[in-house]
Structure formats: structure tokens, C-alpha cells
Amino acid sequence: MNTLGGFDPESGRNTHEAGRPTLIPVPSLLRSLLSDHLDPGYAAAANAGRPRGKGAERIWQLLAAVVVVAVFTLAWSQAQTTAPGVRESQQVLAGNVRSAEAEAEQLADRRDRLAAEVDAARRSRLDGDAVGRRLLADLDQADAAAAAVPVIGPGLTVTVTDPGASPDLTDVSEQRVDGSRQVILDRDLQLVVNSLWVSGAEAISVGGVRIGPNVTIRQAGGGILVDNQPIASPYVILAVGPPHAMQDVFDRSAGLRRLRLLETSYGVGVSVAGGDGLAVPAASVRDMIFARQSGPN
Numbered sequence: 001m002n003t004l005g006g007f008d009p010e011s012g013r014n015t016h017e018a019g020r021p022t023l024i025p026v027p028s029l030l031r032s033l034l035s036d037h038l039d040p041g042y043a044a045a046a047n048a049g050r051p052r053g054k055g056a057e058r059i060w061q062l063l064a065a066v067v068v069v070a071v072f073t074l075a076w077s078q079a080q081t082t083a084p085g086v087r088e089s090q091q092v093l094a095g096n097v098r099s100a101e102a103e104a105e106q107l108a109d110r111r112d113r114l115a116a117e118v119d120a121a122r123r124s125r126l127d128g129d130a131v132g133r134r135l136l137a138d139l140d141q142a143d144a145a146a147a148a149v150p151v152i153g154p155g156l157t158v159t160v161t162d163p164g165a166s167p168d169l170t171d172v173s174e175q176r177v178d179g180s181r182q183v184i185l186d187r188d189l190q191l192v193v194n195s196l197w198v199s200g201a202e203a204i205s206v207g208g209v210r211i212g213p214n215v216t217i218r219q220a221g222g223g224i225l226v227d228n229q230p231i232a233s234p235y236v237i238l239a240v241g242p243p244h245a246m247q248d249v250f251d252r253s254a255g256l257r258r259l260r261l262l263e264t265s266y267g268v269g270v271s272v273a274g275g276d277g278l279a280v281p282a283a284s285v286r287d288m289i290f291a292r293q294s295g296p297n
Helices: 029-035 040-048 054-126 130-145 186-199 243-250 254-266
Strands: 151-161 203-206 217-220 223-226 229-231 235-240 269-280
Touching: 054 130, 151 186, 151 243, 186 203, 186 217, 186 223, 186 235, 186 243, 186 254, 203 269, 235 269, 243 269, 254 269
Parallel strands: none
Antiparallel strands: 151 235, 151 269, 203 235, 217 223, 223 229
């Protein structure tokens, strides 16, 4: 006798007692779900299938292994073929960078010479009368405020060295040592510069670049730029001003506290020394552009 859903088809009928209602057997859906796990159509399809031999499976596995090996071999061959070209391109790019830097230095030197000639001609024309001398005094004061003239005098030298960085690196591409971490960030140098201003500095340079109006210290990838010029460790900060008074204030400043914390935590090299004859170069002078209203008021 067949059962459906775990029930006997005759279980709901009563054929022995007259007058009793005849019940239509209804299979239990819950019992059917628990007992019949596979639809009959799937079972028939599974029974009709033919098992695949082990030989065919091994052939497919061998073909897959051959394809994988061929792909890796082709990739390795291409890498070996393109490696010399990549190295040559890197050398060409490095050479172009060095040439551009040398040209920029030559142009900067020419700019400085022309600026000196213009200043000399201006002084020779204005130094002849009282009005001209007053104008020269005003111009000198404006140039000093704009950091447009070099400054030489006593002051403080703050040297900050990243851990693991060599102090004698000359190539820009070798500024970092493999495995070393960059600890000094732009905000650290910004805090030191601000602390030196508060300490009474009259002129400051960072990495040989004068700090003046519109000059920024910012991070760019793994390097630090001062006025868009890259600088490398050790970072030398020159501050011209009264050295003893400056050091008394700077020793209690937030900038030096930050450096001492980095020195203790990460091994950053920090040194502060007073000296005479510190030379701070002039900053780059940019033309001021003023907005003008166009059209009727």
C-alpha cells in the first residue's frame, strides 16, 4: 500500500460502520516536507545521469593546470621583457628632474641678480634728496615686512632629524631609507615656526627657504614642501633674533614640547643651539593682484 506524505490513503475512510461520513484523506504538508526531501523530477534526472569517469576528470584537471602554468609563464616573461625599459624610463625621468632643478636654480640666481641691480638703480635715483630718502626708508620697511631682503644676525638654530634618515643625503630619490618611517610631519614644523615667532624671531627659514607672507609648510605624499620647494631630513630651522631671550621663551613653548615628545616616543633627533651670523635668505616676492569691480556700481 502506497503512502502519501507519511499517511495511508485509507486512513481517513470508515468502511465498516454504516452511516458514518466518508473522509477524503489529506496528506500532512508538514510531514511531506519532512519526509520527501527531493522533488520527484530532480530524483528522476539524477537517476538518468551517467557518472563521469575518473580519467576524464584527471584530463580536465591536467588541462587547467597547464593553462595556469602558461599564464604565469607569460606574465613572468613580460615582466622580464619590460623591466629594462622601466628602469631606463625611471633613469630618464630622474635625469629630467635634476635638469629641471638645475635650471630652476639658475633662473633663481638670475632673478636675484636682476633684483639687486634694480634695487641699486632705485637707490641711486632716490638717495639724492630728502623725499627720496623717506621713500627708501618706507620701501626698506616694506621689504623687511615682506621678507624680501636677506637677513644676517644672531639667533637660534633648531635641527630636527627623522629616525633612520642619513644627514648626508644629496639625491632627492635617496631621501628616505628603506624600512624607515616618516615621523616629522608638516604640522610639527608649523608649530615650531609659530613658537619661534612668539619667542621673538625677526626672520625664519626652514630648510633654506625663507618664511614670509603667502609661504606655506605642507605635506605632499611622503615629503614636506616649504613654499612648494621640497625639503628633507634633517630639517634645519634658522631664527634670527635675540638668542638668549628667544631661547628662554622657546624652551617653554608648545613647539619644543612637541619635539621632545617625538624624541622620547619615536627617537627623533632634536637640537637647539644659539649662534651668531645666521644667514636667512630672502623670500620669493610675488606680485599682488587686486580685484577691480567691472561695470556700473
